[in-house]
Every structure is written in structure tokens, then in C-alpha cells.
Amino acid sequence: MNVQIVLFDGFDLLDAIAPYEVFTAAAMYSNEEVTVKLVSAEGQRKVTSGVNQLQVQASGELDLSSKGIILVPGASGSVHDNGPESIPVKLQQVTETELSNLLNEAIKKPDILLSTVCGGSLILAMGGLLEDRHAITHHMGIGLLQATNAIPVHARVVDDGDLITGGGVTSGLDVALYLVERELGPRIAHAVEQLFEYERRGTVWKAEGNAPKESKHENPMEATSSRSSNQTDKSFNFQGKWDTTISTPIGHLSVLLDLSSEDGRIAGIAKQGGDIVTLNNIVQVGNQLKWSMKVKKPIRLSLKFIVSVDGNSMYGEAKAGMLPSSKLIGHRIS
Incomplete structure (x- = not known):
């Protein structure tokens, strides 16, 4: 050996x-x-x-x-x-x-x-x-x-x-x-x-033998989505393209966000360098947006975001496990 x-x-x-x-x-x-x-x-x-x-x-x-x-x-x-x-x-x-x-x-x-x-x-x-x-x-x-x-x-x-x-x-x-x-x-x-x-x-x-029975826990993101569906503020204008920077403990990420809404459904994509990813589980709670997103740089992570919008300015944070929360700031470019 x-x-x-x-x-x-x-x-x-x-x-x-x-x-x-x-x-x-x-x-x-x-x-x-x-x-x-x-x-x-x-x-x-x-x-x-x-x-x-x-x-x-x-x-x-x-x-x-x-x-x-x-x-x-x-x-x-x-x-x-x-x-x-x-x-x-x-x-x-x-x-x-x-x-x-x-x-x-x-x-x-x-x-x-x-x-x-x-x-x-x-x-x-x-x-x-x-x-x-x-x-x-x-x-x-x-x-x-x-x-x-x-x-x-x-x-x-x-x-x-x-x-x-x-x-x-x-x-x-x-x-x-x-x-x-x-x-x-x-x-x-x-x-x-x-x-x-x-x-x-x-x-x-x-991963052998019989799998134990699991209790059915409510998915937190799905629960948030269902509870928040009637809490949206129609005057909250988040749509457009946003030039954002995420300040992580291991480097700064420049991310271009593109957010839109159609028939009450919110959609978005993020561009980081040559990578384009879809924003997952986007929900609006009052004047805040929450979503999750996968990034490859500086390391491969699934980040959870919560952001607020004030006019053409965006601010919030991203979180991944034990890593400290990372500040997000950005401005609307279109």
C-alpha cells in the first residue's frame, strides 16, 4: 500500500x-x-x-x-x-x-x-x-x-x-x-x-443498501416564491441591464445583469467574462429581488443573492456557505 x-x-x-x-x-x-x-x-x-x-x-x-x-x-x-x-x-x-x-x-x-x-x-x-x-x-x-x-x-x-x-x-x-x-x-x-x-x-x-425514508421538508426558495407572489410592488423598477461588482473575500467579480419581467414572471441572465448563466428562482419581495446563480470564477460556487434598487442604483449581497457575505453594488446602463 x-x-x-x-x-x-x-x-x-x-x-x-x-x-x-x-x-x-x-x-x-x-x-x-x-x-x-x-x-x-x-x-x-x-x-x-x-x-x-x-x-x-x-x-x-x-x-x-x-x-x-x-x-x-x-x-x-x-x-x-x-x-x-x-x-x-x-x-x-x-x-x-x-x-x-x-x-x-x-x-x-x-x-x-x-x-x-x-x-x-x-x-x-x-x-x-x-x-x-x-x-x-x-x-x-x-x-x-x-x-x-x-x-x-x-x-x-x-x-x-x-x-x-x-x-x-x-x-x-x-x-x-x-x-x-x-x-x-x-x-x-x-x-x-x-x-x-x-x-x-x-x-x-x-451509497449502498436501503435508503431511509425522508420527511418532506418545504423548499425554502419555493416557499418564499409562493408566499411572495402577491407581495410585489409594481412601482419597483428593476428591469434593464445592470453593471455590477461583487466584492468577495477572494477577489472582485464584474457581472453584467439583464433583468426583465413578462406577464408577472421575472427572468434574468448574468454575464461574467465569456460565461452567460441563467438566474434561478428569482422572486420579488417588496422592493427586493432574491435569486441564486452559479459562477465559475474565481471558484465554482452557487451564490444566493438579495438586492435592492434605488433609482438607477443597485446594492445588496451574495452569500455562499461559510464564506462571508459579499457586497454587490451596480448601476443601470440601459
Whole structure:
């Protein structure tokens, strides 16, 4: 069994080192050859973690020609602001490095089992690699995971075939122990548990067996639409083309909106660079508009908007998961 744990600037120490120790312990109990390496996209170097800038040596470059397990940890940083040390910003920075391209190749290879701990799944998701895939991350990042069109599953470990994801921080132990069980068998995984005096928690989720019955919850957007249909203000003039800017924590987006109304139905499109997308679930509540929209830049996200119009000026905000709300300002151009 060959395991490569990927380090990047700002990585969380426990996300990486806990699995490293589990796999190293498994090597002691197995008759099979087990190799565990700390690697980086750039090759051999000292990688600065997000915990007090502690440096850890990467022994070499991430090797996609080597079949086996690749494990991606999350980042460590602030969760209370949107500054350069915040976790969302650090994760976004990773998607702009060579690691993002390597992970894009890795997830397509049948002889590589890709796994993540905590925010590691968000790195994949923000790169557009988890659309329609079942996954989990730290509980504070589930909204962002969903905004990337992944399918969040509230479990400590999620097995989606060639993709294994884990929840927050200490779940790295559970991910690694499950991988040991999956690759080397439950007896060796149990031996490691005894050595560490640690027992895995919860059931590993798989898309197998009978699906549980689900209660029928009201769709919030549909509910808003039905309740708001008689609350429209006919004097509210939102129609036309709008030149808007969305100030996100990871960059400014210039978006051209085209809004119209016919027979009481509101429609709209947004143009971002060469991309044109449809505004979904547009509803009017008084003098405000609400809608959702997919964007590809600077990362792939589904954003939820709420805006107000004052004459030829538009202002409001967009929200995606754990990312702080982004201000929107714009003006009517036609």
C-alpha cells in the first residue's frame, strides 16, 4: 500500500500528521509493504503549516504515476474574518497552485484512491471536482461544500467509491483507520486502534443498501416564491441591464445583469467574462429581488443573492456557505 499525504502552505498539522501516524503504525502490523510519504506539488521542500507557521519537510513531489492513496488535509487559520489568514482564503490560494492541476488529474486515475480530511474536500470542491459527489468536511464548511454543488453527507467518514472524505480535524484518525481497514483488512485496523487507544466513531456512509425514508421538508426558495407572489410592488423598477461588482473575500467579480419581467414572471441572465448563466428562482419581495446563480470564477460556487434598487442604483449581497457575505453594488446602463 502506497500513501502520499500532500502538504501545502497553510495546511493543518493534525489533518496530516494523525493519518501519517496511523499509516505508519499499520506498516508495523502488515506483512505487505506499506510506504507513507509527506509530499508537495513542488517537490522536496519545507512546507509552512497554518499552525504557528511550523515547518514540516516534504520528502518529494506528488507522484501520480504511483498507484495507491493520496490524502489531502485541510487548512488552519482564522474562522472569524475574511482576511489573508482566514481558512477560505487559504483554501482558495491552494486552488491557484499546481496542486489543483495535479488533483484534477488524480481524481481521473482508476488506480488512485483520493481521500481528504476536513477542508481538504473543499479544495477539491472549489476546483469543481466534487459536483454531484457525496462528501463531507468540517461542520463549518458544509454550506460552502453545498454551494459548490457537492452533496454533503452528515457523517464522520463518507465513502463515495474512489473518493473518501472526512469531517473536521480529529476525523483524520477515522479516515486513516477506515482506509487501513479497506486496504489491509479489519484485523490490522483493529490492532492500530488498540495501539493508539482510540476507537472510530460513527458509521462510514456509503451509497449502498436501503435508503431511509425522508420527511418532506418545504423548499425554502419555493416557499418564499409562493408566499411572495402577491407581495410585489409594481412601482419597483428593476428591469434593464445592470453593471455590477461583487466584492468577495477572494477577489472582485464584474457581472453584467439583464433583468426583465413578462406577464408577472421575472427572468434574468448574468454575464461574467465569456460565461452567460441563467438566474434561478428569482422572486420579488417588496422592493427586493432574491435569486441564486452559479459562477465559475474565481471558484465554482452557487451564490444566493438579495438586492435592492434605488433609482438607477443597485446594492445588496451574495452569500455562499461559510464564506462571508459579499457586497454587490451596480448601476443601470440601459
